[in-house]
Amino acid sequence: MDTQKTAFITGATSGIGLAIAQTFAKEGYNLILCGRNTDMLDKLQTELSAHCKVATLAYDVRDKDAVASSIAGLQAPFNVIDILINNAGNAHGMDPIDTGSLDDWDAMMDINVKGLLYVSHAIMPQMRDRKSGQIINIGSTAGKEVYPKGNVYCGSKHAVDAITTGMRLDLNPYGIRVGAINPGMVETNFSKVRFKDDDARAASVYKGFKALQAQDVADVVLFAVTRPAHVNIADLTVMCTAQASSVVVNKSL
Numbered sequence: 001m002d003t004q005k006t007a008f009i010t011g012a013t014s015g016i017g018l019a020i021a022q023t024f025a026k027e028g029y030n031l032i033l034c035g036r037n038t039d040m041l042d043k044l045q046t047e048l049s050a051h052c053k054v055a056t057l058a059y060d061v062r063d064k065d066a067v068a069s070s071i072a073g074l075q076a077p078f079n080v081i082d083i084l085i086n087n088a089g090n091a092h093g094m095d096p097i098d099t100g101s102l103d104d105w106d107a108m109m110d111i112n113v114k115g116l117l118y119v120s121h122a123i124m125p126q127m128r129d130r131k132s133g134q135i136i137n138i139g140s141t142a143g144k145e146v147y148p149k150g151n152v153y154c155g156s157k158h159a160v161d162a163i164t165t166g167m168r169l170d171l172n173p174y175g176i177r178v179g180a181i182n183p184g185m186v187e188t189n190f191s192k193v194r195f196k197d198d199d200a201r202a203a204s205v206y207k208g209f210k211a212l213q214a215q216d217v218a219d220v221v222l223f224a225v226t227r228p229a230h231v232n233i234a235d236l237t238v239m240c241t242a243q244a245s246s247v248v249v250n251k252s253l
Ligand code: 8X3
Pocket: 139, 140, 141, 142, 150, 183, 184, 185, 186, 246
């Protein structure tokens, strides 16, 4: 990289976000890493500082005041954010719509949708004023199709899909690149969270085939941010070879 860019990554302490942080660090991006797990944020800051400058922000993305004040409080060089990776998000529960849990629904809409908006709201104005920047929202195949019992999770990811398009339209006058990377099944702690620490049920999701790994998605995100300035990866879906749709997965490969 000729000039050192700064990337802001939400949900950076595990899974896809962690892989993006580690990948970007090795490429020399300065990093602002966000998450709730302060121990992991401290550990990452120590580890990744060997490669780049690292700032950490510990907040719950659902807390709009904490999001706004912690981003407003960033000092140089972290107050100029070139790349925003809206990665934080999860599934909570997998129930038919008529028996779904309100707490699960709140968590998914608050984190996957409103959290993304709160963070973006705090960062988009500086990109607009500088007339440069890149925003990548980590969507999902669940934002492209709806599968049985996916209901509200799919709804939250469809919202991410629509919001990504809205951002691209409204930020177009300012030369800001906006795109979504939509992974299919990725073997992280995603299912462990979805199934509330039922390890056996979570492990069964990825049995019998080779799912995407977090690093596979991080590689795609790195590809998106290393394109020339006139190229915007607007909408990219990535699945493992065994997966053809949300419900068609070949477990005999
Ligand atoms: C994760 C993909 O199919 O587990 O966003 O919902 S899926």
